[in-house]
Amino acid sequence: MKIHDYMLEELLAPNPPKMNKKDYNKLTNTFEQVKNRESPSVMEQLENKHPSRKLIDKTWLEILGYKGKTDQLLDQLYESLAKK
Numbered sequence: 001m002k003i004h005d006y007m008l009e010e011l012l013a014p015n016p017p018k019m020n021k022k023d024y025n026k027l028t029n030t031f032e033q034v035k036n037r038e039s040p041s042v043m044e045q046l047e048n049k050h051p052s053r054k055l056i057d058k059t060w061l062e063i064l065g066y067k068g069k070t071d072q073l074l075d076q077l078y079e080s081l082a083k084k
Helices: 005-010 021-034 042-048 051-063 070-083
Strands: none
Touching: 021 051, 042 051, 042 070, 051 070
16 A cells, blocks of 8 residues: 555654653653553453553543543443444
8 A cells, every 4th residue: 555645644643753752751651561561452452451451541541631530431432342
């Protein structure tokens, strides 16, 4: 598949060089915490609310500015996704 520059410009994905230092450090710290852990399949992560999955997702929610109850949101999200 050929990827054109305009596709990359419109892609909604994290851009670490454009992140502020605090958020970048949160992501790298999270990566350091989970990088050596075994990860089951995504389906198992969702069904079992895997701690590494939750840590990664909580970090992203914090970076994105979510102010609600992250555990409750993620539990509901994981349950919904696992059913699909």
